[in-house]
Amino acid sequence: MKGNEALAEAAILAGCDGYFGYPITPQSEIMEYLMAEQPMHRTGMVVLQAESEIASINMVYGGAGAGKRVMTSSSSPGISLMQEGISYLAGAELPCVIVNVVRGGPGLGTIQPAQSDYFQSVKGGGHGDYKMITLAPFSVQEMADFVALGFDLAFKYRIPVMILSDGAIGQMMEKVVLPVQRPRWTEQEIREMSPWATVGRTKDRHNNIITSLNLKSDVQEEHNRQLQAKYKTIIENEVRYEESYCEDAEVILIAYGTSARICQKAVDIARHQGIKLGLLRPISLFPFPEAALIKYAEKVKGFLSVEMSAGQMVEDIRLVVEGKTKVAHYGRMGGIVPTTDEIIENVKNLIN
Amino acid sequence: MTEEIIIAGFGGQGVLSMGKILAYSGIMQDLEVSWMPSYGPEMRGGTANVTVILSNERISSPILSQFDTAIILNQQSMDKFEETVKPGGILIYDSNGITHHPTRKDIQIFRIDANDEAGKLGLKKVFNMIVLGGFLKIKPIVNLDNIHKGLEKSLPARYHHLIAENEKAITRGMEIIYQVDPA
Structure with a gap:
């Protein structure tokens, strides 16, 4: 399988609830594969071509807010368009998987493989003091393996996870052993595992509000301190x-x-x-x-x-x-x- | 055994699918494989190429600058890839459209007039399988049973009735390839 196809199949197998994306070379096979495979009939996973990358990342925000396993993918120029949304996801502490199959830049650049989005991925990219866990696959096997791992880490720490690949890994074919199918979470499981998720208020708890806005500076600073403490925990535990x-x-x-x-x-x-x-x-x-x-x-x-x-x-x-x-x-x-x-x-x- | 191959020609000649069938056949023979296509603008109307690696061992880099075998199907690819064959390596080419024949004296050169043969057989679509047959004659690294399984795996089910024709083309390719001296 091609790296992109393996990643797409692995998304279905990871029990992903929704994929939102917009085509761009060299990662278009991801959505192409998902559209052809129609996972709605296999697991109930939604696959949607949005009107733009900006729409895709905001659909991810919405899905993640509801406690769902959601993801998007793009290549460098498209990922640049998503930066505002990614900063909001980080600020609102929403879990998701974002795939960047990097091509040469700057600007529209080229469609050939590159690794020039390293800074953008590990230093923030969007505004504000935030980090994303960034995983770099170097084989088709890891393209497949890192989807479920990405979701696990994303939900463990309530953080966006970036899979930073490149055009060569996306386009090449190698042998791959696909993971076993994980079930999608039920509504009940989401309520239990993600008590922060906006899944409808029940009698026994307050409203859940998901936002990255807090106009009180002291509260915002405290929120930032918590984010930094979380990143420190990640540094201590998740080096690979x-x-x-x-x-x-x-x-x-x-x-x-x-x-x-x-x-x-x-x-x-x-x-x-x-x-x-x-x-x-x-x-x-x-x-x-x-x-x-x-x-x-x-x-x-x-x-x-x-x-x-x-x-x-x-x-x-x-x-x-x-x-x-x-x-x-x-x-x-x-x-x-x-x-x-x-x-x-x-x-x-x-x-x- | 590690065999590092570049297949290069025009888009539409079946370069990528030939590489794919070879790679799938390698999997059927329990080899490690990698298939790395050119996916650039050249694919859209110009030259296309694919690097295929078959090996008993773990494959490190899927991207190479030197090859054990180059299979060359147009002049642009000859200009680009003749020099990338390792000393002692093999160059296989179809002379159709070739104006400058290969000149290297430190490699073995084989010619296969697959385009003409495909025309004679009235099977233009299996041109690439004639070339693959030629390659397998020179480098029998995958046996024909596994090529059959590779065809089954890489062709969609609706084309499975064409497998026999593809195999016929492979056999024909094995018959018509011949060694030539450098130009």
Whole structure:
């Protein structure tokens, strides 16, 4: 299956209640697959093509407010349009899954794969002090696996979860083992699990009001403090990463998504050449695998961040490492992916 | 065994579907596979290409700059991909529309006149399967039983009555491919 199709099928299997989206390359197969599959007849899941990305994200706001598992997907320019809605979702502490199959920017850019939306995903993107849990799949399997994981995390912390993919992972086909079907939640289950949800007032409780507006500054500051405390809990508990050949490495590549796949091959080639190269792959970009980086910072000659961008994640690596080792960046932009030869050449430069 | 293949030609020649059938057949043979298409503007009327990897091991990068085998079906693709074949690798091409034949001396070059053959058979639609047959003759990495299963898996049920025709084309492709010297 294509990465996009696997993600779409995984949404149905995750017991998702609603998908709202608007087509854009390179992620259009997600809605195309859902429309063809008609999950209304399988699980009762709603699939709706909205009139715009702005409408999609606000439909997500509405569905999430009702305690439903809802999601949207788009690619870079479309995700930019959604930023206001995402900030509102974060402010109102609503759980949802947002998928960004990144293409080259800025502006309309290109339809080829890129990773230039890293800042937008992990630093907020919209206005206000907020974070999204950001998961970066690097295979078709992870495109499928991260949907249910995304919903679990979203509801555990009442937070929007971003699945930050890219055009290559979305378009490629690989083997995938699909998860088993989870049932959609019943109204009763939603009432019990999400007592904040606006599902109709019952006699035994007050009105639930979902809003991101609070004009009293002291109350708003307290709300912000709670949000920050929540993000701290997430940093403590939800870091995900994968490392290979790091133990004896002289240089460690840091890469996620498609770049990490290319880096895997670069590590294989380098090891054949006798270069002690490792790979540390952040799976969660927020929270960032800081402890793992610190652990290796004092052992290696340097880190090389490999990204399909002008250098975004590399800034976070430098913040964490605080000068304990050299941190270099190698990136390609505009829809071009780095090659293994280029990566190895940069590793050699870093060693010398 | 790891076989890294690029298939490149015009949009509409069945480049992507040929890659898909090969990838599904690989799955049927319990191989690891990856299929990475060009999905850019070139697909809309220009050149299309797909990278297919079949391997006994975990596949790392789905995107490659060098290939064990290049299957080339138009001149633009020849210009772009002849140089990407690994030394000692294989280049298979259909001469239809080719003005500059391959010149590399450090690779093996095979020619298959699949377009002409498809015309003779009156089966223009299975052109890509003739080419696939040629490839399988040179690199028998997937057996024909698994190709059959791959066809079943990748073709929608309404086209299953055409599988026999596709297999005939594969067999024909195996017969008509031949090695040539560099130009």
